[in-house]
Structures are given as structure tokens and as C-alpha cells.
Amino acid sequence: MAEMKNPPKAGPMIEFRGTGKSFGDLKVLQQVDLQVAQGEFLVLLGASGCGKSTMLNLVSGFERASTGSVWVNGREVKDVDPACGMVFQQYALFPWKTVRENVEFGLKMRGVSRAERARVAQHYIEMVGLKGFEDSFPNKLSGGMKQRVSIARVLANDPDVMLFDEPFAALDAMTRQVLQEQLLQIYEKSGKTIIFITHSIDEALMLSTRMVVMGAKPGRVVQDIDNDLPHPRTADVQLSSRYIELKRSIWETVQVEVMKGLEGVK
Known part of the structure; x- marks a missing residue:
């Protein structure tokens, strides 16, 4: 192994x-x-x-x-x-935002530039296996996919602890x-x-x-x-x-x- x-x-x-x-x-x-x-x-x-x-x-x-x-x-x-970044049992996504916008949200609140937000979000969207779903809204995703968006959003903020x-x-x-x-x-x-x-x-x-x-x-x-x-x-x-x-x-x-x-x- x-x-x-x-x-x-x-x-x-x-x-x-x-x-x-x-x-x-x-x-x-x-x-x-x-x-x-x-x-x-x-x-x-x-x-x-x-x-x-x-x-x-x-x-x-x-x-x-x-x-x-x-x-x-x-x-x-x-x-x-x-x-610290928290991932809850309920997905807590913004239904009016796309996958990319949900993942970028914390970065936007911190004043990170648009180009850097896009780069970081794409990296973690791909890490959780959601490449191709960047522009999808939560109501088009399965439960497992929604939870992966939640995980990507936390990772994008680069916390010490998850x-x-x-x-x-x-x-x-x-x-x-x-x-x-x-x-x-x-x-x-x-x-x-x-x-x-x-x-x-x-x-x-x-x-x-x-x-x-x-x-x-x-x-x-x-x-x-x-x-x-x-x-x-x-x-x-x-x-x-x-x-x-x-x-x-x-x-x-x-x-x-x-x-x-x-x-x-x-």
C-alpha cells in the first residue's frame, strides 16, 4: 500500500x-x-x-x-x-447562485479579486470532481453533488481546520x-x-x-x-x-x- x-x-x-x-x-x-x-x-x-x-x-x-x-x-x-470552516449535514448553499458563485462566495466577502476568485474556485471545483458543473444551480444537482460544492466552498477559504x-x-x-x-x-x-x-x-x-x-x-x-x-x-x-x-x-x-x-x- x-x-x-x-x-x-x-x-x-x-x-x-x-x-x-x-x-x-x-x-x-x-x-x-x-x-x-x-x-x-x-x-x-x-x-x-x-x-x-x-x-x-x-x-x-x-x-x-x-x-x-x-x-x-x-x-x-x-x-x-x-x-475554521464548517460543513453541515444540510448543504447551506445559496439557491440563486451557481456552483462557481457558491464556491467563490467567501473569497468575494474577503475582497479577493475576480480573477483570483475564479482561479481558486476552479481549482477546488475540479478537486471535488465537479468540472463541467460550474454554471449549474443547486436545484440541478444531486444531494452528493451539493455536498461536494459545500466542501469546495470551505476549501476555497483555506481554513486551518475543517x-x-x-x-x-x-x-x-x-x-x-x-x-x-x-x-x-x-x-x-x-x-x-x-x-x-x-x-x-x-x-x-x-x-x-x-x-x-x-x-x-x-x-x-x-x-x-x-x-x-x-x-x-x-x-x-x-x-x-x-x-x-x-x-x-x-x-x-x-x-x-x-x-x-x-x-x-x-
Whole structure:
């Protein structure tokens, strides 16, 4: 197997330092201590309500920590951070703008020249496999294509960190698998630091360099696993004994945490 083009580099890009988050009396996260290295592809797994999306919102600056702190690239997050780009489950595209115009949007807001916007947008449109659809509107695209436009738009802004909140959850199984493989190719080309949320153990194993399982009520880290499955990684890796071993280990932890939630055990 070939080596990954951009292996994780030393040094934390993201740090949770004793981080807690409450909404009124509801404690969502408690004492999270976690570091994410530059160039790492970290997947957060866990049952609904374990604080995964809250963690992304804290990194991006959409929310502020109630206790402790969150740091990105050596700076404490105190407001919405342009160093972070978010890809949501819903595509959040402007329906009146073409693919090219959607991808260029952030660059236009930053005052980038028209020629440079066009050059950068075209580069990332081609990277996500949408060459030929530059002038199409979102209502002419499939769900998978819309999500690729969302990814290209984030990449065009060149963030230090890319945050994915269950971006493939609404897609059919075949489209989801194709986009997983494409996202891996994009990750290997770009070397971005990524945090990706999913409920799917298979998706976590397919994409990540590292997986963190969150326990719920309140959210906390209960398992932290390096994913040593080889690169380049395709669906065939699911047939390997190491894949099955990792999946069994994660499932045992997730099952325990889900049962605790169902029983109301904190």
C-alpha cells in the first residue's frame, strides 16, 4: 500500500483544556481534555446527546465554553474563528447562485479579486470532481453533488481546520461511500486538520486517522483509538481482520454508553 501523502504532523492544532459546556441546568460537556494534531483526521463517535456537535461549535467559535477553554493554532477561541470552516449535514448553499458563485462566495466577502476568485474556485471545483458543473444551480444537482460544492466552498477559504457535522448522513449508502472515498482523497491532497462527526462506526473507520468515542450525560472522552488501517483506504479495507478488530472494540464501548443513556445512568 502507498503511504498517505500528507501524514499528521507533530504539534496540536486544536486543544480542549478542561472544557465544559452547560446550557442552563443541562451539562452537555464535562472536563474534556483533548488535543488534535496538525494534519490529523479525528472522528468523534457517540450516541445522540453526547456533545459532539457542541464540540464543533466550540472549536468554530459559534459557542463559548462554560468552563476551561478551546484553542486553535495557538489562539484561544473567543469568537467565530475564520481559521475554521464548517460543513453541515444540510448543504447551506445559496439557491440563486451557481456552483462557481457558491464556491467563490467567501473569497468575494474577503475582497479577493475576480480573477483570483475564479482561479481558486476552479481549482477546488475540479478537486471535488465537479468540472463541467460550474454554471449549474443547486436545484440541478444531486444531494452528493451539493455536498461536494459545500466542501469546495470551505476549501476555497483555506481554513486551518475543517469541521464536518454528519455531512453524509442524509445521503443514500452508495453515494455516501463514494463521497467518503473522495473526502479521503481531498484530505490526502490538502493535508487539512479535520474533525468529523458521525454515528457510523464504519464511516469512522473508513475516514479517520484517529477516533474518539464520547460518553453522554455529560459528554466526555471514554475511548481514544489510533486508526492504523493502511492508506490509500478504499471500501476493501472493511474485509481486513484489523478492521473487524477495531470495529468490535469501538462497538463494545458505544454499546455500553448507549445503554447508560437509555437507563438514565450518569
